[in-house]
Amino acid sequence: MSVATDRSATRRTREPGTPPRSLVALASAALVAGTGLAIWVLPAETGGWARAGQAPHVRVSPPHLTTRPAADRAPGPAPSPAGVRPSGFVTFVDTVRDPLYNLTRAARQSNVRWFTLGHLTAGQRGCTPEWGGGQEQDGNPVANRLGRLRAAGGDAGLAFGGPAGRELAAACTDLGRLTAAYRRAVGAFGATYIDFEVQDPGDDETVLRRAGAITALQREAAARGRPLTVSFTLPVTRTGLAPRDEAMLRASRQAGVEITAVNLLAPVWRTPAGQADLRPVASAVRAAHAQVARSLGVPTAWHRIALTPVLAGSRDLTAADARKLVAFTARNGLAWLSTRGAAPTSDVARLLTAMSR
Known part of the structure; x- marks a missing residue:
């Protein structure tokens, strides 16, 4: 008997209950394909488990600031390599009061990744943003x-916005011209992040006009594939936000504005002995948290709150205070930390900016 005839006979005389080999091969192939699909749809990594109802908080260290050839360092609205959202420690620069401030040198010395430049307010023509309300x-x-x-x-x-001049939305009453004014500023500096420091929310028309312009800009940016991050900087007291500021946030969100963060301006209270007391700052942030969550329509809003203590003097914060602020920011997963008012001492500044490394 030939080999071919012998193999044919073996296939015809398989044991009862044993499936045909063709069916076994088909099932094996299906199993391999199904396993591959299951592996493909699983997350690549968990990055740690979060508590119920809370997303994992992941901190990504910023890249080390390096110097590139002079040809690459010309001013212009080049796309940002740092992403579109501030993080770590954000340095605020009053560009009118400190016109010689060197952004690149400050970034190298402190390794701070993000800065906020202020303030753009309405000039004499109403719908033209100017630095401090008076500089082109x-x-x-x-x-x-x-x-x-x-x-x-x-x-x-x-x-x-800010303390000098009128906020554009209050001075420019035409929605189209207001939107164009914001758009020109964003385009001129290639901004992916803008903040609105609203001293006075204004009447309902002003609030909705501002919200309409911001919403238009964010939609345009999204269509270009370059999202525009928006935050509001608001004063906070021991009891939280003022009711009108909370209402403004809610109305802006309902009008379509995507609010990434609410930056809380918190004064540093002092004890009778003249020392800084950070407990009221923590209480103010906790009180504002519930208000921000309600305004933004989310169950929790810690990661959408930024904290900016306002210093009356350079020695308002000690090194121990700086460590407490950094720990509080990290423990609660706040969006970022900053300061306003007087510049902190060099040793305090080093501790505050260390969270950006």
């Missing part, structure tokens, strides 16, 4: 160095 938009030497900062790996956002 393209005439600011600090903002004009943004290209060098970005070439070094950092970035800066624009702050509208």
Whole structure:
């Protein structure tokens, strides 16, 4: 009997209950394919388990700031290498009061990744944003160095509003012209992040006009594949936000604004002995948390709160205070930490900016 005839007979005389080999081969192939699909849809990594109802909080260290060739450091609205959202420690720069501030040098010395440049308010023509309400938009030497900062790996956002001049939405009553004014500023500096420091929310029309302009800008940015991050900087007291500020946030969100963070301006209270007391700051943030969550329509909002203590003097914070602020920010997963007012001492500044490394 030939070999071919012998193998054919063996196939015809398989034991009862044993499936045909063709069926076994088909099932094996299906099993391999199914296993591959299951592996493909699983997350690549868990990054740690979060508590119920809470997303994992992951901190990513920023890249080390490096110097690139001079040809790459020309000013201009180049795309940001730092991403679109501030993180770590964010340095605020009053570009009118400190026109010689060197963004790139400050970034290298502290390794701070993000800056906020302020403040753009309405000029005499109402619908034209100017630095401090009196300096031409393209005439600011600090903002004009943004290209060098970005070439070094950092970035800066624009702050509208603030204490000097009128906020654009209050001065420019035409929605189209207001939107165009914001758009020109964002485009001129290639901004991926803008902040609105609202001293007075204004009437309902002002709130909705501002919200309409911001919403239009965010939709345009999303269509270009370059999202525009928006935050609101608001004062906070021991009891939290003022009711009108809470209402403004809620109305802006309902009008379509995607609010990434609410930056809380918290004064540093002092004890009768003259020492800083950070307990009221923590209480203010906790009180504001519930308000921010309600306003933004989310169950928890810790990661959407930024904290900015306002210093009356450079010695308002000690090294121990700085460590407490950094620990509080990290423990609660706040969006970022900053300061306003007087500049902290060099040793305190080193501790605060260390969270950006």
